[in-house]
Amino acid sequence: MKIAVFLPNWIGDAVMATPALRALRDEFSNAEITAIQKPYVAEVLNGLDLVDHSLDWVSEKSLKTQLQFLRQLRQERFDLAVLFPNSFRSACLSFLAGIPRRVGIQRDGRGWLLTDVLSAKDRSTPYPAMDEYLRIVAHLIGEESSDLQANSGLSRKMELAVTEADRQRWESFWNKQSAEFKRHPLICLNPGGAFGAAKHWPVAHFAELAQRLAGELQKSVLVVCGPAEKEEAIQIVEQANHPLVTSLADEPLHLGLTKAAIQQAELLVTTDSGPRHFAAPFDVPVVTLFGPTHIMWSETFYDRGQHLQLAMDCGPCQQRVCPLGHHRCMKDLSAARVFDAVVSLLGQQQSKVA
Structure with a gap:
């Protein structure tokens, strides 16, 4: 049996889809599973055994390119298409590719x-988006339930791996750092987010937090980043102005490097963006800063995570840019409050170990 799994289009959602992929892999252990994915999502599943092959889902909209991709799908002769995205396009592609069974949620007509x-x-x-992905696979394996949490056959445990190349x-990176930096426990900060400017926590807030983590808690602080957050990471380090604060901005940026960094961390502080979801699979405590997005859409039920979100009359609005222009949901979330959450979460972890 050959199964095509159309992965979600966002890095964080791809991580949240791993419990559903594990259930699919376990149920169809002898099947050949191919992930259909956007190129920037490709690194998420590296090192895992959830899929056997992958095909990059071409974003270029030229008719020639789309027809070539469709021809490639047809040549694979898949028996089953599992559609995690709710898009019309994913359903249309699986239909035109002649895949006889196509499973997904009724959206987008x-x-x-x-x-x-x-x-x-x-x-x-x-x-939770995670539960929607699980609901699709539950339908396939005959374990449909209106309450997936009560369904003992499905797990919400997310998975990630760090490859040898990672x-x-x-x-x-580590070998370039000072002996003093290496001597202290590591905390990672993840700014930015592909969703839009409304998810961003101010650079000055991140810098103040980094300075306090390094100065008061004697932690080494690493600002992780992708290409879109590179300048932001540089600014955070410059404003923090502390020898124990650095970033990945000078490294060849790679999703695998970010995964490896977070795996090594004592704790992660992050906006509601993709790398937020790297913490749970590696059992790393995480403080997530929410602004315009509702926590429940990306809830993962991770017991070593703490969510921070201000109660606002105007939100959560789910908008990529603040429609009122003040962005108070993130600006008014102080570095002091986030610092206190970090101290609290670290204390909880230490008491569990004791």
Whole structure:
């Protein structure tokens, strides 16, 4: 049996889909599973055994390129398509590729393109994306339940791996650091987010937090970043102005390097962006800063995580840019409050070890 799994289009969502992928892998242990993914999501599953192959989902919109990709899908002769994205495009591609069974949720007017149509939930009430991915696989394995949490056959445990190449990237960075930096426990900071400016916590707040973590707690602080956050990371380090605060900005940026860094951390402080979800699979405590997004959409039920979000009359608004122009949901979330959350979470972890 050949299964095509259309992965979510965001890095964090791809991590949240790993419990569903594990359930699929366990149920169809003899199947050949291929991930259909956007190129920037490719590194998420590296090192795991959840899929056998992967195909990059071409973003270029030229007719020639799209037809070539469709031809490639048809040549694979898949038996089953599992659609995690709710897009019309993913359903259309699986339909035109001639995949005989196509399973997904009824959204975007695509129900007629699917063979197995799962009813869409009312989006006026937020619900976890993770559970939606699990619901699709539950349908396939005959364990459908209105309450997935009560379904003992499905786990919400997310998975990630660090490859040997990732470890070498980390060692290359680590070997450049001072003896003093290496001597202290590591805390990672993850700024930015692909969703939009509304998710960003101010650089000055990150810098103040980094300075306090290094100065008061004697932690080494590493600002992780992708290409979009490189300048932000540089500014955080410059404003913190402390020898125990540095960033990955001068390294060849790679998702695997970020995974390796977070795996080594004592704790992660992050905006609600993709790398936030790297903490739980590696059992790293995490403080997540929420602004315009509702916590429940990306809830993962991780017991070593703490969410911070201010109660605002205008939110959470789910907008990429603050529609009122003040961005208070993030600006008013002080570095002092985040620092206190870090101290509290570290204390909880130490008491558990004791």
